[in-house]
Amino acid sequence: MATNMREKGVFMYVSNMEDYGHLVDPDYFPTKYLHNDMWQMKANRKDWENRYISPEYWKALSPTELNEMPCPDVFWFPIFTPRFCKELVELANDNGGWSDGSNNDPRLAGGYENVPTVDIHMNQMDFEQEWLWILRHYVKPLAEKVFLGYDSDARAIMNFIVRYRPTEQSFLRPHHDSSTYTINVGLNRPLIDYEGGGARFIRYNCSVVNTRVGWSLMHPGRLTHYHEGLQTTKGTRYIMVSFVDP
Numbered sequence: 001m002a003t004n005m006r007e008k009g010v011f012m013y014v015s016n017m018e019d020y021g022h023l024v025d026p027d028y029f030p031t032k033y034l035h036n037d038m039w040q041m042k043a044n045r046k047d048w049e050n051r052y053i054s055p056e057y058w059k060a061l062s063p064t065e066l067n068e069m070p071c072p073d074v075f076w077f078p079i080f081t082p083r084f085c086k087e088l089v090e091l092a093n094d095n096g097g098w099s100d101g102s103n104n105d106p107r108l109a110g111g112y113e114n115v116p117t118v119d120i121h122m123n124q125m126d127f128e129q130e131w132l133w134i135l136r137h138y139v140k141p142l143a144e145k146v147f148l149g150y151d152s153d154a155r156a157i158m159n160f161i162v163r164y165r166p167t168e169q170s171f172l173r174p175h176h177d178s179s180t181y182t183i184n185v186g187l188n189r190p191l192i193d194y195e196g197g198g199a200r201f202i203r204y205n206c207s208v209v210n211t212r213v214g215w216s217l218m219h220p221g222r223l224t225h226y227h228e229g230l231q232t233t234k235g236t237r238y239i240m241v242s243f244v245d246p
Ligand SMILES: O=C(O)CCC(=O)C(=O)O
Pocket: 117, 162, 172, 177, 184, 198, 199, 227, 228, 229, 230, 239, 241
C-alpha cells in the first residue's frame, strides 16, 4: 500500500515510531538455577539477546564486515556480553564438578581423555541443549561466513569450560581437536584476572594472547591447526570450548 500511495504522490507521515515495549512469555521461567535468565533464550529471545549477545555480534555477522584473523584461518569474533561470561563462570563454580585433569574421565564413553583439561561439561550444568541452540543460532552463521561453502550442522558433543591455574593445570600440550572447527571463548580478563595464557598455532608459529572477554576464536580442528594452550602464570584463566561438527 505504501508503494501505491507513494507512486500516487500521497504524502505519508509515519507516526508509530515509538517503542512501546514487547510482550514477555512468563510461562517458562525456571527458578532452580543460579542465573535463571541464562535459560530464557527460547521463551524470551529478545530480552535474552539484549542481555547476553554482544551488540558488536551483529556487525561481525554482516557480509560486508571484515573479520579479524589474528593467525592464518583463525578468526576472532565478538559474540557474548561480559555478563554472559561472568554468569557462565559463576554457574560453573557454583556447580563445582571440575574434572581432575587426568586421562581417566568417567564422563566420556571410552572413559579415557587423550588431552585432558580441568573442566566442566555443559551437560553437568544442565546447559547442554541451550548451548547447542546457541551454536545453531549464533555460531553457525559466523562459521559459514568465513569458511566459504561449508554447511555446518553445528553439532557438538564436547562443550566445556576449562580453567587454568599455575598451581593445577596451567597449560595444554600440542594437540588436534576432534572437530571440523573449534570455538574458544575468552571468559575473563587477561592482565587483570590472570596472566599468561592464550593459544598457539604451531604450524604458523602464531599465538593469540590477551584474548578478549566474550570474543571467540574459531579455527579448523584437525590437520592444519595443531595447537597448544599457553601457560597461565598467575590467577585463573577461564575459557569455553566447543568441538563443532566432530
Ligand atoms: O588454552 C587454549 O586457549 C586452548 C584450549 C584448547 O585447545 C582445547 O581446549 O582444546
